[in-house]
Amino acid sequence: MAKVVLHEVTKKFGDVTAVDRLDLKVEDEEFIVLVGPSGCGKTTTLRMVAGLEEVTQGEIYIGERPVIDIPPKDRDIAMVFQNYALYPHMSVYDNIAFGLRMRKVPNREIDKRVRQVAELLGIADKLKRKPKALSGGECQRVAVGRAIARHPEVFLFDEPLSSLDAKLRVVMRAELQALHQELKTTTIYVTHDQAEAMTLGNRVAVMRDGVMQQYDNPQTVYNNPVTMFVAGFMGSPAMNFFPVRLTGEEGRLYVVNSGFKLKVPQDKTGKLEGYLGREVVFGLRPENLKTPEMAHDHNPEATLEARVRARAPLGDELLIHAETGGVELVARLTPQTEVAIGQRIALVAEMEFMHIFDKDTEEAVC
Amino acid sequence: MVKKKRLLNNAATYGMLLLWALIVLFPLYWVVTTSFKEIGDVFRGPRYIPWVDFIPTTEWWYNIWTVQRRMLLGPVFNSLVIATSSSLFAVIFGTMAAYGLERFRFKFGHMKNKDILLWIVSQRVMPPVITALALFIMFHFAGLLDTKLALIFVYIAAHTPIAVWMMTNFISQLPISIEEAALVDGASRVQVFFRIVLPMVAPSIAVTFLLCFIFAWNEFLLALMLTGGRTQTLPLLIAAQHFQRGPQWWDISVLVTISIIPAIILVVSLQRYLIKGLIPIGK
Ligand SMILES: Nc1ncnc2c1ncn2[C@@H]1O[C@H](COP(=O)(O)OP(=O)(O)OP(=O)(O)O)[C@@H](O)[C@H]1O
Ligand SMILES: [Mg+2]
Numbered sequence: 001m002a003k004v005v006l007h008e009v010t011k012k013f014g015d016v017t018a019v020d021r022l023d024l025k026v027e028d029e030e031f032i033v034l035v036g037p038s039g040c041g042k043t044t045t046l047r048m049v050a051g052l053e054e055v056t057q058g059e060i061y062i063g064e065r066p067v068i069d070i071p072p073k074d075r076d077i078a079m080v081f082q083n084y085a086l087y088p089h090m091s092v093y094d095n096i097a098f099g100l101r102m103r104k105v106p107n108r109e110i111d112k113r114v115r116q117v118a119e120l121l122g123i124a125d126k127l128k129r130k131p132k133a134l135s136g137g138e139c140q141r142v143a144v145g146r147a148i149a150r151h152p153e154v155f156l157f158d159e160p161l162s163s164l165d166a167k168l169r170v171v172m173r174a175e176l177q178a179l180h181q182e183l184k185t186t187t188i189y190v191t192h193d194q195a196e197a198m199t200l201g202n203r204v205a206v207m208r209d210g211v212m213q214q215y216d217n218p219q220t221v222y223n224n225p226v227t228m229f230v231a232g233f234m235g236s237p238a239m240n241f242f243p244v245r246l247t248g249e250e251g252r253l254y255v256v257n258s259g260f261k262l263k264v265p266q267d268k269t270g271k272l273e274g275y276l277g278r279e280v281v282f283g284l285r286p287e288n289l290k291t292p293e294m295a296h297d298h299n300p301e302a303t304l305e306a307r308v309r310a311r312a313p314l315g316d317e318l319l320i321h322a323e324t325g326g327v328e329l330v331a332r333l334t335p336q337t338e339v340a341i342g343q344r345i346a347l348v349a350e351m352e353f354m355h356i357f358d359k360d361t362e363e364a365v366c
Numbered sequence: 367m368v369k370k371k372r373l374l375n376n377a378a379t380y381g382m383l384l385l386w387a388l389i390v391l392f393p394l395y396w397v398v399t400t401s402f403k404e405i406g407d408v409f410r411g412p413r414y415i416p417w418v419d420f421i422p423t424t425e426w427w428y429n430i431w432t433v434q435r436r437m438l439l440g441p442v443f444n445s446l447v448i449a450t451s452s453s454l455f456a457v458i459f460g461t462m463a464a465y466g467l468e469r470f471r472f473k474f475g476h477m478k479n480k481d482i483l484l485w486i487v488s489q490r491v492m493p494p495v496i497t498a499l500a501l502f503i504m505f506h507f508a509g510l511l512d513t514k515l516a517l518i519f520v521y522i523a524a525h526t527p528i529a530v531w532m533m534t535n536f537i538s539q540l541p542i543s544i545e546e547a548a549l550v551d552g553a554s555r556v557q558v559f560f561r562i563v564l565p566m567v568a569p570s571i572a573v574t575f576l577l578c579f580i581f582a583w584n585e586f587l588l589a590l591m592l593t594g595g596r597t598q599t600l601p602l603l604i605a606a607q608h609f610q611r612g613p614q615w616w617d618i619s620v621l622v623t624i625s626i627i628p629a630i631i632l633v634v635s636l637q638r639y640l641i642k643g644l645i646p647i648g649k
Contacts, residue, residue, distance in 0.1 A: 102552035
């Protein structure tokens with residue numbers, strides 16, 4: 001097992017900069033998730049670690065070893081591809097055994113490991129089948145089995161669950177987690193699904209247009225996003241953003257727009273003083289907007305009024321889309337809440353969870 | 367209404383296919399029936415249907431099998447050896463070249479991969495007559511005239527471009543991630559080629575081999591220039607019948623029928639791969 005370090009790694013395809021001076025340090029035995037929207041350079045990053053893509057600039061270390069000039073086969077990594085990339089002409093057994101054979105592991109050892117892995121992944125009864133005769137979930141397991149049978153230093157996963165149905169995805173997520181608990185192999189996992197990133201990663205690296213935005217544990221990324229992009233990307237439904245003006249009265253700060261005037265909690269005012277009187281972006285997650293009954297609070301300085309435009313009952317929660325001061329917002333309410341489309345409702349904003357972003361740099365102020 | 371339209375569509379489709387099959391199969395039918403006709407029936411206007419138009423005879427087949435067997439066996443053997451070995455090498459070289467062209471970037475002067483491929487294929491566009499004389503002189507000095515080796519060399523050169531062209535097309539349809547998985551799994555490029563790529567394109571290789579084989583099996587002009595009595599191939603033998611003994615259509619028909627048999631055997635035995643090889647590779 002080994003740590004992985006990317007130092008100022010840049011990848012250009014002609015004029016396109018797919019990855020831009022990326023610094024990423026993955027500790028030994030850590031499970032980190034690279035997350036970001038389509039085309040942000042996740043796959044490219046992973047492929048550079050695997051050695052399938054040349055690095056334009058920068059250095060990559062696996063363990064203590066610089067690997068830029070080392071071919072994939074000698075990097076001692078294993079990769080699970082998005083489309084599984086199973087060898088179609090080989091049985092499941094041979095698929096799992098292939099890497100071991102290439103490394104000249106003795107036959108008896110190969111047999112032992114293949115059966116072990118198959119047992120672990122619940123595909124022991126499918127060893128003789130060809131990939132064509134497997135379901136998507138089974139293919140996925142074989143692909144994982146092929147990776148873990150070799151006991152590599154590092155696992156690389158490229159959206160391994162994206163072609164599974166929602167239910168199976170949740171199951172496989174849990175299995176991957178358990179697997180990492182057991183094997184402790186350093187893992188870099190790529191996904192564009194923020195929920196997957198949150199559940200799986202010890203740390204989450206959020207990327208955008210080839211640039212790393214934030215790299216921290218999931219809770220920190222969720223609670224203290226450093227940019228508007230991270231704030232909007234992590235969490236579903238996305239955080240609400242309101243263009244507001246910061247005003248001060250008698251030592252108190254307010255965020256004001258044409259629909260509401262909300263008081264900023266005392267402990268946040270320190271960082272905001274420089275922005276007094278300026279336009280900023282005020283961010284609040286859907287779960288931090290509540291009905292007065294839910295919040296047990298009628299504080300008018302934390303309440304805004306909104307007109308309901310659509311409602312989406314999801315069983316365990318009710319999402320409402322509403323409009324205030326010309327801005328769309330989403331609130332996550334309890335399913336019992338009675339609201340009708342067109343109705344005006346009061347929503348209490350839990351201001352201790354508020355975020356303020358600089359309007360121009362889109363960076364978080366607090 | 368919709369059903370009726372579908373039915374009509376189907377009928378039209380099958381009608382066209384049937385018509386096409388008739389056009390393709392009729393010459394074949396003609397050759398086979400002629401090989402069973404009396405001399406009189408061959409020359410006295412068209413006779414179409416056995417036992418209706420004419421009484422079939424097995425005389426010519428019997429003749430070939432007994433009297434002329436020795437004459438036939440040599441050329442059949444030559445053709446088999448030459449076509450098989452030349453196609454084998456053409457397919458091997460073609461597949462390797464195609465893999466290289468598909469997976470690596472080359473540059474010779476101002477020529478990139480696409481240009482190189484076009485250049486290779488262009489070797490095939492040139493009519494073989496142009497090279498025939500030069501080849502004759504070359505092989506004369508090399509002392510290879512009237513050897514199987516000469517024709518094998520020439521056919522390898524002539525059919526490798528076809529193999530490159532076809533295999534490039536097939537290999538370009540392979541998902542590259544399977545090979546990348548093998549590279550990460552610890553295979554070298556050579557191992558990837560032999561253990562991953564070759565098995566995956568096996569059906570396509572079969573198709574390409576078949577095509578090269580049929581080209582080589584039927585080739586006439588270069589064979590005429592480069593072979594002699596010892597290495598005569600089947601097409602030469604058939605043509606010679608006409609020159610030596612006049613238009614003996616019955617004997618020629620028997621020989622032609624025999625010469626078609628290997629191709630038919632190959633197509634039938636490779637049929638499974640033919641269909642797979644011609645459609646894009648899935649999953
Ligand atoms: N071989 C290539 N040639 C040119 N551009 C490429 C190549 N591979 C990737 N790119 C570009 O690099 C950028 C990053 O691509 P990458 O595949 O890493 O994105 P991704 O984050 O994995 O996206 P997705 O979630 O859609 O898989 C994209 O703009 C893409 O168009
Ligand atoms: Mg990708």
